[in-house]
Amino acid sequence: MSEFTVGIVGCGLISEAHLQAWAKTPGFTVKGVLDTNREQAEKRASQFGIATVYDRLDQMIAECDIVDVCTPPASHAAIAEQAIAGRRHLVMEKPVVTKLADWERIVPKAREQNTKIAVIHNVKYLHSVQTAKRWVDEGRIGDVVRVQREFLTHPDHDRMLVGDNHWSHALPGGRWFETLPHELYLTHWFAGPLELSSVTALASPQAPSGAPADEVLVTLAGGRAIASFHFSAHCRENRRTLMIQGTQGRITVDLLADFPTISSLADSKLRRVVGRQVVEAGATLLRAAPDRGRYGVRKLRKESPHLKIIQALGRHLRDNAEEPTPLAEVDYVIRNCDKIGREIDRQITLARGR
Ligand SMILES: NC(=O)c1ccc[n+]([C@@H]2O[C@H](COP(=O)([O-])OP(=O)(O)OC[C@H]3O[C@@H](n4cnc5c(N)ncnc54)[C@H](O)[C@@H]3O)[C@@H](O)[C@H]2O)c1
Numbered sequence: 001m002s003e004f005t006v007g008i009v010g011c012g013l014i015s016e017a018h019l020q021a022w023a024k025t026p027g028f029t030v031k032g033v034l035d036t037n038r039e040q041a042e043k044r045a046s047q048f049g050i051a052t053v054y055d056r057l058d059q060m061i062a063e064c065d066i067v068d069v070c071t072p073p074a075s076h077a078a079i080a081e082q083a084i085a086g087r088r089h090l091v092m093e094k095p096v097v098t099k100l101a102d103w104e105r106i107v108p109k110a111r112e113q114n115t116k117i118a119v120i121h122n123v124k125y126l127h128s129v130q131t132a133k134r135w136v137d138e139g140r141i142g143d144v145v146r147v148q149r150e151f152l153t154h155p156d157h158d159r160m161l162v163g164d165n166h167w168s169h170a171l172p173g174g175r176w177f178e179t180l181p182h183e184l185y186l187t188h189w190f191a192g193p194l195e196l197s198s199v200t201a202l203a204s205p206q207a208p209s210g211a212p213a214d215e216v217l218v219t220l221a222g223g224r225a226i227a228s229f230h231f232s233a234h235c236r237e238n239r240r241t242l243m244i245q246g247t248q249g250r251i252t253v254d255l256l257a258d259f260p261t262i263s264s265l266a267d268s269k270l271r272r273v274v275g276r277q278v279v280e281a282g283a284t285l286l287r288a289a290p291d292r293g294r295y296g297v298r299k300l301r302k303e304s305p306h307l308k309i310i311q312a313l314g315r316h317l318r319d320n321a322e323e324p325t326p327l328a329e330v331d332y333v334i335r336n337c338d339k340i341g342r343e344i345d346r347q348i349t350l351a352r353g354r
Helices: 015-023 038-048 057-063 073-085 100-113 127-137 176-191 269-274 276-300 305-319 327-353
Strands: 004-009 028-034 066-069 089-092 117-119 144-152 195-202 215-222 225-232 239-246 250-254 259-263
Touching: 004 015, 004 057, 015 028, 015 038, 015 305, 028 038, 028 057, 057 073, 066 073, 073 089, 073 100, 089 305, 100 327, 117 305, 117 327, 127 176, 127 239, 127 250, 127 259, 127 276, 144 176, 176 215, 176 225, 176 327, 195 327, 215 327, 259 276, 269 276
Parallel strands: 004 028, 004 066, 066 089, 089 117, 144 225
Antiparallel strands: 144 239, 195 215, 215 225, 239 250, 250 259
């Protein structure tokens, strides 16, 4: 099997998950790494036994078949354009770009140069989310009428909300723009390309500088489904949930615990006496023991969603297997991130002017 060479640009936090994943993906070898902070690149290179630490992007592009972009989002477009000009394939962390105009310039260039662009929409590859999708596809909850996502965080557990100078604070809409791709591709996957209906951004005096709109509610609608996302910068519970309501049942996924539950109980007098939550709690407990066992095994084997998606991307780039992040999904995410980010900023400006 011929080997593809990979170059990693950006050796910060997420690069570790990429490097672990490429190391377990047959047919690919990470040839070198690059970071504007050379010390950081050297640290990653020695951690993973990588021979080359590049000084310049053009050197990496000359020597690597795939450029894997793990830098902060504002730098993605320039790196992608240089890689495309060098006829290299791209793996890109989300958010792919911070300006829609950059994306609209990149897509035709990539087409011209036959560059494949694969984006890390990794939450689709969480075991719990894959299970939820299988349940939906099997018709276990009927037709999807609602997708609801909560991202309720707090500076105590959100490294991006700490302090005043994390790069995410400068994104459109602040820190929320960094996670918005996850909300949008999940909605697209479960309910199709819903249209943006509304953005409600509350800019309270308690807002941290990274999320000047500290409570945000986004709604989208189309066909028979409605989706909503709630972002909060004040929730010490640290909730990351995905709820999919169907015409015959409901799936709830705790994304942090990677644990899905399903309920499709018809209403009845007995059920009202016992209480729906009590009946559901029993069913959840029965599922929990084997599920938690398998969760532990996945953790021990380091089977992360990044590994799953990079392996799928690998099969796509090497064997032309189905692309795990179709262009229509990526395009939907980028266009709606842009609209939502700009609308949050508009409302913050209005609130500050009052
Ligand atoms: N898919 C996910 O679940 C997930 C999780 C975390 C982060 N991310 C994404 O990954 C990307 C990186 O995030 P992170 O948390 O690793 O950031 P980070 O701040 O930890 O690391 C970024 C690294 O890039 C380097 N860098 C900055 N500009 C550069 C440039 N032009 N060329 C080379 N190196 C440069 C920095 O020195 C730093 O070492 C972001 O797009 C982020 O949104 C995705």
